[in-house]
Amino acid sequence: MNRRLKSILQKTDLYHPLQTSYRAGRTWLTNQLYKLTYRPHKGPGLTCNFCGAEYKKFVPEVPGPDIAPAIQGNNVIAGYGQNVYCPRCLSKNRERLIKAVIEKYLPLAPAARILHFSPEKNLYRWLKHHASITTVDTAPRFYTRIDPTIRYADATRLPFNNHSFDLVIANHILEHIPEDQMAMHEIHRVLAPEGIAILQVPYSPTLPATLEDPEIDDPGRQAALYGQQDHVRIYAFADYLRRLAKAGFNVHVLNPEDLAEFRIYATQPTESVFLCYQH
Numbered sequence: 001m002n003r004r005l006k007s008i009l010q011k012t013d014l015y016h017p018l019q020t021s022y023r024a025g026r027t028w029l030t031n032q033l034y035k036l037t038y039r040p041h042k043g044p045g046l047t048c049n050f051c052g053a054e055y056k057k058f059v060p061e062v063p064g065p066d067i068a069p070a071i072q073g074n075n076v077i078a079g080y081g082q083n084v085y086c087p088r089c090l091s092k093n094r095e096r097l098i099k100a101v102i103e104k105y106l107p108l109a110p111a112a113r114i115l116h117f118s119p120e121k122n123l124y125r126w127l128k129h130h131a132s133i134t135t136v137d138t139a140p141r142f143y144t145r146i147d148p149t150i151r152y153a154d155a156t157r158l159p160f161n162n163h164s165f166d167l168v169i170a171n172h173i174l175e176h177i178p179e180d181q182m183a184m185h186e187i188h189r190v191l192a193p194e195g196i197a198i199l200q201v202p203y204s205p206t207l208p209a210t211l212e213d214p215e216i217d218d219p220g221r222q223a224a225l226y227g228q229q230d231h232v233r234i235y236a237f238a239d240y241l242r243r244l245a246k247a248g249f250n251v252h253v254l255n256p257e258d259l260a261e262f263r264i265y266a267t268q269p270t271e272s273v274f275l276c277y278q279h
């Protein structure tokens with residue numbers, strides 16, 4: 001959008017509603033297109049664990065040329081691949097993985113209290129039927145179509161009492177936060193003593209150290225360095241675990257081999273899941 005027009009709309013408070021409607025319209029159109037073009041690929045092979053659709057292949061998402069060197073050069077497990085979006089409901093591979101993990105490993109008590117950062121539509125709607133769920137984001141107006149009750153929250157200063165939640169889901173959030181260690185401490189603080197956080201991030205299994213530079217505050221450079229213009233780092237796998245432990249978490253990693261049974265849901269074959277226990 002033109003910068004001047006954007007500035008005028010922001011002053012009149014129309015920017016977010018228009019932006020949200022535009023995005024919703026674009027998503028709807030994309031969805032119709034996928035449903036049509038993937039009709040020939042219907043059939044057994046991959047199943048969406050949200051809508052139940054079966055296709056021989058899902059919709060791919062590959063990194064563009066501006067970010068491919070950062071993603072591929074650092075072997076980042078970032079969610080790209082050949083089977084990313086369900087053609088029918090547009091669920092993403094990382095949502096389907098979290099649902100499968102919760103169903104198998106973290107059965108939810110009916111009274112479970114969940115905190116969901118930047119809620120993904122399909123995951124949120126499914127969780128809502130099973131538990132009491134609170135959603136937060138730093139730009140809540142972008143999510144009101146998913147949850148009208150979403151509230152503003154800065155992950156480094158969460159507006160919740162200690163031990164308020166049984167499950168926290170921050171699915172690809174921490175890589176956006178400069179003070180990630182503080183956010184990890186906050187998530188640990190608001191978790192109940194028996195609580196668990198699922199804290200997924202893009203990470204590199206081969207980088208010797210986390211790639212980050214607090215001096216860099218430029219979307220173009222961030223895209224080229226980290227693979228997305230609003231990311232502030234690429235975590236090295238071992239360093240990510242170290243930071244979680246420093247925040248007080250007892251981390252259990254589900255490796256790709258542990259998650260192989262979920263491949264039928266077109267999950268990312270190389271992704272690990274970080275189950276972070278409060279104690």
Ligand SMILES: [Zn+2]
Nearest residue numbers: 048051086089
């Ligand atoms: Zn689906």
